[in-house]
Amino acid sequence: MRFSGFRVFKEAVTGHKGWKPLWRNPEPKPAYDIVIVGGGGHGLATAYYLAKVFGQARVALLERGWLGSGNVGRNTTIIRSNYLLPGNQPFYEFSMTLWEGLEQDFNLNAMVSQRGILNLIHTDAQRDAYRRRGNAMILSGADAVLLNRDQVWAMAPFLNFDNARFPIKGGLLQPRAGTARHDGVAWGFARGADLAGVDIIQNCEVTGFRIEEGRVKGVETSRGYIGAGKVGVAVAGSSSRVMSKAGMRLPIESHGLQAFVTEGLKPTIPGVITFGAGHFYVSQSDKGGLVFGGDIETYKSYAQRGGLPVLEDVVEGGMALMPMIGRARLLRAWGGVADMSMDGSPIIDRTPVDGLYFNGGWSYGGFKATPASGYCFAHLLATDTPHETAKAMRLDRFERGYVIDEKGVGASPNLH
Numbered sequence: 001m002r003f004s005g006f007r008v009f010k011e012a013v014t015g016h017k018g019w020k021p022l023w024r025n026p027e028p029k030p031a032y033d034i035v036i037v038g039g040g041g042h043g044l045a046t047a048y049y050l051a052k053v054f055g056q057a058r059v060a061l062l063e064r065g066w067l068g069s070g071n072v073g074r075n076t077t078i079i080r081s082n083y084l085l086p087g088n089q090p091f092y093e094f095s096m097t098l099w100e101g102l103e104q105d106f107n108l109n110a111m112v113s114q115r116g117i118l119n120l121i122h123t124d125a126q127r128d129a130y131r132r133r134g135n136a137m138i139l140s141g142a143d144a145v146l147l148n149r150d151q152v153w154a155m156a157p158f159l160n161f162d163n164a165r166f167p168i169k170g171g172l173l174q175p176r177a178g179t180a181r182h183d184g185v186a187w188g189f190a191r192g193a194d195l196a197g198v199d200i201i202q203n204c205e206v207t208g209f210r211i212e213e214g215r216v217k218g219v220e221t222s223r224g225y226i227g228a229g230k231v232g233v234a235v236a237g238s239s240s241r242v243m244s245k246a247g248m249r250l251p252i253e254s255h256g257l258q259a260f261v262t263e264g265l266k267p268t269i270p271g272v273i274t275f276g277a278g279h280f281y282v283s284q285s286d287k288g289g290l291v292f293g294g295d296i297e298t299y300k301s302y303a304q305r306g307g308l309p310v311l312e313d314v315v316e317g318g319m320a321l322m323p324m325i326g327r328a329r330l331l332r333a334w335g336g337v338a339d340m341s342m343d344g345s346p347i348i349d350r351t352p353v354d355g356l357y358f359n360g361g362w363s364y365g366g367f368k369a370t371p372a373s374g375y376c377f378a379h380l381l382a383t384d385t386p387h388e389t390a391k392a393m394r395l396d397r398f399e400r401g402y403v404i405d406e407k408g409v410g411a412s413p414n415l416h
């Protein structure tokens with residue numbers, strides 16, 4: 001079933017009787033060549049590219065709950081490639097190029113909207129740092145424009161330019177960045193993977209790994225044992241818990257993170273705006289709600305919810321940056337669990353167990369990485385070699401001292 005404008009019209013005039021479920025609901029088979037654990041964005045994208053690009057025919061994806069129940073359906077939907085370091089920037093730019101053709105590729109409207117991201121500058125030192133970051137972005141093929149105060153004012157006159165502590169002196173704009181509908185991304189990858197032959201098995205929790213003589217043989221699940229030639233784990237906030245079942249301790253901490261949405265307002269926010277002095281960022285959804293977020297929770301928990309102290313902190317940041325937000329009513333808040341690596345950068349690598357591969361440590365920036373993460377993990381699983389843009393994302397980099405310590409792209413646990 002392909003989606004198109006014609007199809008929507010035909011269904012509208014024939015009573016919407018022709019729509020089919022987006023994916024099948026198969027029973028698990030006794031064994032597969034490759035089993036992916038975790039039906040979030042990264043697991044689904046991995047399964048999709050494994051089947052579609054790397055020609056893998058016997059692939060299963062196991063999800064303990066329902067697709068999209070994790071962070072992929074809980075994030076604030078920002079996509080961007082405004083990183084600084086060579087270990088990160090080419091990877092995120094690769095992801096941005098995949099986003100640009102994604103909806104045509106998996107034939108689903110994921111509402112990818114390149115409305116730009118503006119990182120605000122409040123000090124001269126910050127302008128120097130952003131100029132450097134912008135140059136690094138341009139060198140990797142991305143787009144970056146340094147704006148002065150008047151140019152920022154022309155874009156967003158509602159900001160508090162003359163705040164005594166945090167005056168706005170300019171901004172770094174990435175015009176190709178933006179937002180995408182997060183659950184649409186999960187559904188698009190799921191539908192594409194299913195069409196390419198992947199068995200997507202929901203309500204199937206992986207409870208252990210069968211490892212013999214240093215090699216993984218399969219996974220124990222709540223629906224029985226499933227044999228596997230290779231196993232790829234992409235469980236985001238549950239990384240430490242799941243990998244501990246294979247006897248591994250990861251350089252990752254899981255932290256709660258909340259998102260907030262106001263009532264629907266008329267179009268106000270031109271793209272995504274980040275406060276360069278406090279931790280606050282905001283965009284506006286197509287329904288009109290202001291979508292915003294800030295710091296991680298003050299206590300650690302695997303519960304997918306947050307507390308009021310962080311809400312207060314985030315809203316204070318919002319009030320300092322754009323006092324008019326105080327007149328909007330908060331409609332919803334929810335929480336997810338972010339898998340934060342010790343340098344804030346991700347891991348896509350083999351593990352010491354033969355046939356067991358790991359993808360995680362996305363901190364709270366993994367949504368934008370979804371297409372490239374899936375592509376690069378599929379590349380690693382299918383070819384046993386890292387993709388060109390993910391070569392630095394090694395599991396043992398903390399032991400070797402080759403960290404990708406990119407402060408400024410999101411919180412790192414060591415900064416809290």
Ligand SMILES: Cc1cc2nc3c(=O)[nH]c(=O)nc-3n(C[C@H](O)[C@H](O)[C@H](O)COP(=O)(O)OP(=O)(O)OC[C@H]3O[C@@H](n4cnc5c(N)ncnc54)[C@H](O)[C@@H]3O)c2cc1C
Pocket residue numbers: 037038039040041042043062063064065066067068069070071072073074075076077078079204205206207234235236237238242257258259293334335336337338362363364365366367368369
């Ligand atoms: C509030 C919030 C805001 C965010 N905002 C942004 C943003 O604006 N931009 C951005 O780039 N990133 C953002 N992120 C980060 C981003 O959402 C995550 O980094 C990314 O979604 C993680 O990858 P995933 O989609 O695969 O994770 P998930 O969707 O969490 O997928 C992991 C899946 O594994 C499953 N699982 C766990 N254990 C098992 C098991 N034992 N067996 C089987 N399945 C299992 C889980 O049920 C889950 O579905 C945000 C995160 C949060 C919480």
